[in-house]
Each structure stands twice: as structure tokens, then as C-alpha cells.
Amino acid sequence: MTPADSEVDVLIVGAGPAGLMLATWLSQLQISTRIIDKRSTKIMAGQADGFQCRTLEILDSFGIDRVWKESNHMLEVCFWNPDENGVIRRTVRAPDTPKGLSRFTESVLHQGRMERFFLDHLKGTGDRIRVERPVIPSLLRVDESEIKNPSAYPVTLKLQHLTDEQATPNQGNNIPNGLFRSNLTADDTDDLIRKSLGKEGTEETIRAKYVVGCDGAHSWTRKQLGFKMEGEHTEIIWGVLDVVPITDFPDIRVRCLVHSASAGSLMVIPREKRVVRLYIQLKEVGAGGGAVDRSKVTPEQILKAAQKIIAPYKLDYEQCDWFTAYQIAQRVSDGFEKFDRVFWLAMQFIPTAPKRDKVKTSRYRIPTT
The missing domain is CATH 3.50.50.60 (FAD/NAD(P)-binding domain)
Structure with a gap:
């Protein structure tokens, strides 16, 4: 050598x-x-x-x-759906982790x-x-x-x-x-x-x-x-915001999934240090069957979509720690x-409505989101 x-x-x-x-x-x-x-x-x-x-x-x-000591522990999950008048209401409140599964709970x-x-x-x-x-x-x-x-x-x-x-x-x-x-x-x-x-x-x-x-x-x-990665892109585009929120939405500090009547869906993930992560479906960003130029997505655009979904509740923020946007793809390596x-060591993402558990899996059992 x-x-x-x-x-x-x-x-x-x-x-x-x-x-x-x-x-x-x-x-x-x-x-x-x-x-x-x-x-x-x-x-x-x-x-x-x-x-x-x-x-x-x-x-x-x-x-x-230290993960367990510093993380925010997810104790409950709430589901919000539109009523007969199209106004979002809490329809389900349930434990986030099934009883007896582990001495730990899902954490972020x-x-x-x-x-x-x-x-x-x-x-x-x-x-x-x-x-x-x-x-x-x-x-x-x-x-x-x-x-x-x-x-x-x-x-x-x-x-x-x-x-x-x-x-x-x-x-x-x-x-x-x-x-x-x-x-x-x-x-x-x-x-x-x-x-x-x-x-x-x-x-x-x-x-x-x-x-x-x-x-x-x-x-x-x-x-x-x-x-090669085999499969295709979907038309589903999601934006993500890590923010300290200003809102009157009652479940902002609880993991919850919000389905609006016509504006799309949103998921709330309470995090450490008063930060909340919002996953927001971007209905006004079209994919046209191909990959989206995510570099053109802005925090303001993502927030506007979240405000429509969560109405009649108000939502704003003074501090944004991080944001991104991604297009759901259904692909697998050959x-x-x-x-x-x-x-x-590949990762697999399995989105469900509205991204109920975006799961990363591998033989080494890595942290999931």
C-alpha cells in the first residue's frame, strides 16, 4: 500500500x-x-x-x-374533522401509544x-x-x-x-x-x-x-x-414548519390530525422547547405529474395553507426555526x-392520510418520524 x-x-x-x-x-x-x-x-x-x-x-x-430526558413525550392524539356545516371539530381523543406496548411513549x-x-x-x-x-x-x-x-x-x-x-x-x-x-x-x-x-x-x-x-x-x-428507484411521484405536496405558534387552536400542544372540508389536511406535532411542528398539505402547489421545484416554496406560503385548514381558529408565529417542502413519492429500489x-441501508417512507405515521425503517431500527 x-x-x-x-x-x-x-x-x-x-x-x-x-x-x-x-x-x-x-x-x-x-x-x-x-x-x-x-x-x-x-x-x-x-x-x-x-x-x-x-x-x-x-x-x-x-x-x-438523553433522548428520553430532553424529548417531548407524546401522550395523546386528537382527530379533528368537519361537521355537517364544514366547521372542524374534535371527534376523537385517544392515547398516542397503545397500553402495554412499552414503558416508553413515542417522543420527538x-x-x-x-x-x-x-x-x-x-x-x-x-x-x-x-x-x-x-x-x-x-x-x-x-x-x-x-x-x-x-x-x-x-x-x-x-x-x-x-x-x-x-x-x-x-x-x-x-x-x-x-x-x-x-x-x-x-x-x-x-x-x-x-x-x-x-x-x-x-x-x-x-x-x-x-x-x-x-x-x-x-x-x-x-x-x-x-x-434504480422504481415508481412515481404523486400529486401530494407537503410543507413543514417548526415554529413557536401564536394561536387559539385548543390542541396546539397535543399531537393531532386536522382534516378540513375543502382546504386539505394538517398534522400538529408538539416538540421540545415550546416548538410545534406543522405538516401542511399544499393544495395550491401543482405537481403536474412530475417533480416540484421545492426551492420556490416559502414559509409564508406554507403558513397561508395552514391558516385555511385550521379556520375558524387563528394561527400565526413570531419565530420559525426551520421549514421545508416535499413531494410524496411511491418508489422502491431494485x-x-x-x-x-x-x-x-435504505429508508422507506409510508405516508397515509394525512401522513399518519411517516415511517422510516431499516434493519438497524433507526429513529423514526
């Missing part, structure tokens, strides 16, 4: 909740592991926010109890805090496992003659080490100061690779026994494996592993 080469048992691409959960499991087994991420810092606001009971039980088994805490807890836990491994930022892979190659040898390192990757400036995501033109790292803008992995190639001292070659891609919906790993050496 050249001085720039190294070996590792498992290389994880992506340091979000899935990658960090996997790294935590591997740390328990004392398996040689490296984890890389293209961003220079963890998530600061927004993104995934929900924890199911089983996830909390696993975190508790690791000794990671923003993704950045969860990442912080994982990172603090991994510090206990010393330098054995740490997140290396900002680093992206630019090449993946598998030596098929070595895949049956359990002692071999058949997967070769080239890693590009970025500058902090390169790793800072483009927020778009309509992102107010303080609203950081929404997923409104397009994936920039290919652009980051292009900018970093050919720069002396930025490249490293690594050989691994196994590689696991935990790099999201636009996964670079999935593309290298040649897997593959998840190659040669039992390279894996794509």
Missing part, C-alpha cells in the same frame, strides 16, 4: 441517524470502523424528529438516555440532538470510531476475485477531503437567515466530487471488507451499485446489496 492507503473492516458513508446507529452497534462489537460525511457539521435544526418506542428501548440498552426531538448523543457516545471508543468530515467518496470498486475470502479487503474507495467552504450547502435564494440546512435544494454530491478532484493532498484510498451506504434518498452508494460486501 502507498502511504495514502489504509484498511478498515467497515466503512460507513453518511453520518446521519442511520449511519451513527450502525456505528454505535459496531462499536459494541469492537469492529474496526470508519464513518465519513460530506458535511462539515451535524444537522443544526429540523429534519427527522420522531422516536418510536422500540428505538427508545434500543437507545436505552446502549445507555443513551430534532435530529441534531440525536446525532449529538450518538457522537458523544462514540467518544467512549477513543479514536477507534469517529466521524470524519467533510469527506466524500468519489470511486467505488469491488475485486470480485476476493469476495469469498473472509480475510480480504475487496472493496476499494477513493475519498476526497473537502474544505469547509466546499462542504457548506447552497441554501437557495429564499432561505431567511437562521433557517439552516433545509432539504429544499438539489443534492450536490456530484458537484462536490467535481470540485475536489485533482487537488493535491485531498485524496485518500481506502480498502474495506464491507461498505454500508447510509447516505440518504439521493444515495451516491446506490448509484455506484447501479440500483436492490440493496452487492456481493454481500457493499450495502445500501
